[in-house]
Amino acid sequence: MELLALMKHRRSIRRYQSQQIERAALQKIVDAGLCVPNAGGGQRTFICAIRNRDLCERIGTLNLARFDRSRLMGSYVSRTQPSVIDDPSIKSGFYGAPTVCAVFSPRDFLYAIPDAFCCAENMVLEAAELGISSCIIARGEETFDSEFGAKLLEDWHVPQNYAARCFVALGYCKGSYPQEKAIKPGRYMIIE
């Protein structure tokens, strides 16, 4: 698919089949996350791809542990692909995706967060190209902020000066794939 058409086609998916994605496809998605524009060319982001469904679910639960719904004030995300904001009965912030990539970047670097989200964006686009559905998920820092979370980071040898910034959930869409989203008008200008 032509790139702009692919970008329009890509949607955040929050309902996943149990089918796992192929290891080779995951490798391409990770590669896409590694070859992104990045601040100062320092290539500081680190991706940890988790292909263990039970572990994804466990971490996904931690992703929501400190989610304060009382401050949402009527926010609404999607009817066809309800988010944790829309449906309080969802217990995992990863929506049952069979693979989840955690994106880490240095704690003390000015552009650590933009770097991580650029990485995530490339990953979701490559996933879309491969026919794999995805969703970028926030709350990276708080997700691992527990004894269990700290143990995982230790087991994965994540450097202590690195923090999780976001996640990319990956899998196959369960049910019908959502339509292209309408673009809100009035969001750009071109000055000649």
Ligand SMILES: Cc1cc2nc3c(=O)[nH]c(=O)nc-3n(C[C@H](O)[C@H](O)[C@H](O)COP(=O)(O)O)c2cc1C
């Ligand atoms: C910075 C950022 C954080 C996001 N965090 C979450 C999240 O925590 N949970 C979630 O379900 N979706 C999350 N999303 C996905 C957005 O909700 C989604 O991109 C938006 O609703 C537009 O829908 P679309 O991706 O289908 O076009 C995030 C997206 C971005 C860019």
